[in-house]
Amino acid sequence: MNPPPLDLDALADIRESVTRFARREIAPYVSQWDAAGEFPRELYRQAAGLGLLALGYPEALGGTPASWRLRNAMTLALCRHGGSGGVLASLFSHNIGLPPLLAHGSSTLQQAVIPPVLRGEKIAALAITEPGGGSDVAALRTTAQREGDDYIIDGEKVFITSGMRADFITVAVRTGESKGAGGISMLLVPGDSPGLSRTRLDKMGWWCSDTAHLRFDGVRVPASHLLGEEGGGFRMIMGNFNGERLAMSAAALGFAQACYDEALDWARQRKAFGSTLSDKQVIRHKLVDMQMRIASTQAWVDAVADRADAGEQGSDWVAHVCMLKNHATQTMQFCADQAVQILGGMGFMRGTKSERIYREVKVMMIGGGAEEIMKDLAARQLGL
Secondary structure, three states, X not given: OOOOOXXXXXXXXXXXXXXXXXXXXXXXXXXXXXXXXXXXXXXXHHHHHOXXXXXXXXXXXXXXXXXXXXXXXXXXXXXXXXXOHHHHHHHOOHHHHOHHHHHHOOHHHHHHHHHHHHOOOOOEEEEOOOOOOOOOHHHOOOEEEEEOOEEEEEEEEEEEEOOOXXXXXXXXXXXXXXXXXXXXXXXXXXXXXXXXXXEEOOOOOOOOOOEEEEEXXXXXEEHHHEEOOOOOHHHHHHHHHHHHHHHHHHHHHHHHXXXXXXXXXXXXXXXXOOXXXXXXXXXXXXXXXXXHXXXXXXXXXXXXXXXXXXXXXXXXXXXXXXXXXXXXXXXXXXXXXXXXXXXXXXXXXXXXXHHHHHHHHHHHHHOOOOHHHHHHHHHHHOXX
């Protein structure tokens, strides 16, 4: 299949508007937000006002249908010029929390939840990972027992982005007595449900993104909040991961470019031993090495996005999403490391983008599927 024709004007417009937004409303305040451990909820409304939260959702729910190329352009510009994974993770946590509802929830539930989230009035999150499970989704132990017209949820979730502030949480649970992947279902849980408690987690990076440990102690949820059918949750989760990994690849590329931009600017201004750093061959070679990785990642992100826009979802495409996610985050890692090296002492100081992104590399390489999981999944999809 061929991808739909690109609207180059739309791509240029989104890059320009998001770049202005990131430079004006995010970049000047990120260090302050990191110190505070959160960013203002008003930022959701500001992003919604530009239509950023609504990209990729149907018009009937307040969204704006958009190709992956367009959504990736938005993500890339936001990361490159905002320079904060913490802002990105929480501001767009609905993009992992809402897709199961959009694909499998009732129209009534969709209308109640999705429009206010896209308007920036409410926050949505996804809760899958558990303290003892990690990447082994099929081993999750949080239960949801049917009792009349309700489900009663008991268990724990950990590392949940927007977990402290989320108004709606899409939760992976085990229903019935089935073991393994076949016993997993998805429920939409209101954030104000009695019996739900939240504990904030401290992290290496993403400081302004709230990350929580959730506990469900007899949380009662209407049976109408079941997404799809009982036992269908594992397939939903796996499909959801593909979109998350593609988005993370675009984000990693944006952060790599942010590091390159800062390193290049520093190298052109900083003088050492009678000339600027950019006059030194060793520094120019570092910058070229960064650009090599950035260019290859950009080409691969675009190629995988084009295949997604053309409707491809087969094994080969999934394999490329997994390999791309590893390649993009390795590009981010390399560029962050080289940028800090070029900045020298300043690269070790709070307030530079490269220092912040350096601390955020590892969560990008682990979140959405660790490198080792990605390689194994890619190998299976390729029949190796």
